[in-house]
Amino acid sequence: MTSLIERALWEADTQIDTELLTYAKRRDLFRCIEAVRSMTREDRIGPKLKSFTENIAPDTGFFIVNVDVWFNNDRTKKLEIEHQIRQALGTQGSQLLGDLFEISGLLLGRVKVNEFSLNALLNLDIVCMVELPFEPIEQEPFILYSQNFTPILNDTLDDDAPLATVLDSGVFTGNPLLRTVVVAEEEFDTTEHSTTDFNGHGTGVAGIVVYGDFHDSIKNQTFTPLVRICNGKIMHNENDTPVFPEEVRPEKIVNDAITYFHDTYGCRIFNLSAGNANSIYQGGRQFPWASMLDDLVRELDIVVVVSAGNVIDPVINEFSSRDDLMQKHAISYLILNID
Incomplete structure (x- = not known):
């Protein structure tokens, strides 16, 4: 009924404001609509x-x-x-x-x-x-340690240090670089009945969240954590791939995990490194995954870091100048992590 009223006001060009839309917003909104038809x-x-x-x-x-x-x-x-x-x-x-x-x-x-x-x-x-439910992006191979690599941990974090939640396949908290920085753990994908990481992806992501750029740390063999983390297990291991459970929408699992760590531990930074190579935004209606995250960001006043563009062996183009880049490759597609 509200939409019909707004449409009637727009068609009559009635210059009044309603609780939903001002006159200017109504005018701009309806001008953007090219056509209205029933869905098939x-x-x-x-x-x-x-x-x-x-x-x-x-x-x-x-x-x-x-x-x-x-x-x-x-x-x-x-x-x-x-x-x-x-x-x-x-x-x-x-x-x-x-x-x-x-x-x-x-x-x-x-x-x-x-x-x-x-x-x-x-x-x-x-x-x-x-x-159909989403298929996760194939992960890149990674090696945490070689036999002759002995890291030096320089952990100076206290209880007031920044806190971030890693939403992934779990975290192996026995890892010597992570065991002192994990504040809390909870599983929202209960397939494996454990918060630990049986895949490896979540542990690798947790390392990046905690330490940032690994290059200098590996070179110096000294690792200084920047944040403490919560381990929110939202996926499980299946054929060496992190996957969501079959019976539940990923949006609900992620929503429950974010809400839990925000309400229980006051966490306001969340990292979500899960992607769907078949869901590439090319205009039109917003995906449910993005809509759900937007709602949470507004309601809880949080930041959600979402990986985008993850592909194996990406093609990195070279450009002669910034103008060359803008002219030839102005259109980019964002890979969103949704179901």
């Missing part, structure tokens, strides 16, 4: 899922997808929306895995479907997007 089934299917369904085998059976549902932030309607989703899925094995997770403007869920229940989802007007 094709609009609701993600690129990975579209490719998957075009080549789906007849005997594929059940598989898991992410579903994003439009939401006007009226929590009294949440159960009704969940009922619509479950009704569309039917009673033949397809199911909503857990409750829908709320962010601004969307409800996020994870659903077990087959070809038939997927089609039912895609035909629902309340559905914004259906997509």
